[in-house]
Amino acid sequence: xxxxxxxxxxxxxxxxxxxxxxxxxxxxxxxxxxxxxxxxxxxxxxxxxxxxxxxxxxxxxxxxxxxxxxxxxxxxxxxxxxxxxxxxxxxxxxxxxxxxxxxxxxxxxxxxxxxxxxxxxxxxxxxxxxxxxxxxxxxxxxxxxxxxx
Numbered sequence: 001x002x003x004x005x006x007x008x009x010x011x012x013x014x015x016x017x018x019x020x021x022x023x024x025x026x027x028x029x030x031x032x033x034x035x036x037x038x039x040x041x042x043x044x045x046x047x048x049x050x051x052x053x054x055x056x057x058x059x060x061x062x063x064x065x066x067x068x069x070x071x072x073x074x075x076x077x078x079x080x081x082x083x084x085x086x087x088x089x090x091x092x093x094x095x096x097x098x099x100x101x102x103x104x105x106x107x108x109x110x111x112x113x114x115x116x117x118x119x120x121x122x123x124x125x126x127x128x129x130x131x132x133x134x135x136x137x138x139x140x141x142x143x144x145x146x147x148x149x
Contacts, residue, residue: 004123005029005095006142007082009102009110010131011075014082017138018095026139030085034078079109087115098122099146103129 002021007014009032016030068076089095098118100110104127114122130141 003095004097006099008131010129011106013131028135079113083113086118090118099124101126
């Protein structure tokens with residue numbers, strides 16, 4: 001029996017819905033919450049910027065911006081948690097097909113973190129934030145926008 005998973009996510013919440021081949025409705029099977037994902041860089045970054053000095057006497061110190069903001073780092077960690085979960089579920093044969101629905105930036109993080117074998121199972125992607133939709137609204141949106149239901 002074919003089982004389709006639909007990952008619906010933003011940078012702080014992800015939900016996985018499942019649709020089995022002969023069932024009529026979606027079922028929510030997982031709900032992930034990253035409470036830090038909605039924080040601002042000021043809330044996450046408690047240290048001062050790093051200081052860099054040149055060699056020898058008389059060189060001025062410089063403060064440096066981190067290559068990645070604390071929020072971006074937290075979003076990246078959350079994406080890795082989700083993609084690791086998807087890979088573990090793939091290895092356990094919990095789904096055969098996968099759809100991804102997330103805002104463009106976070107969808108890019110997910111896509112970049114996916115294992116190659118999971119990438120092969122992705123049937124489609126939608127760049128949309130529907131993470132706050134109720135289960136009923138998700139089902140309606142998916143039926144309208146993903147032809148397989």
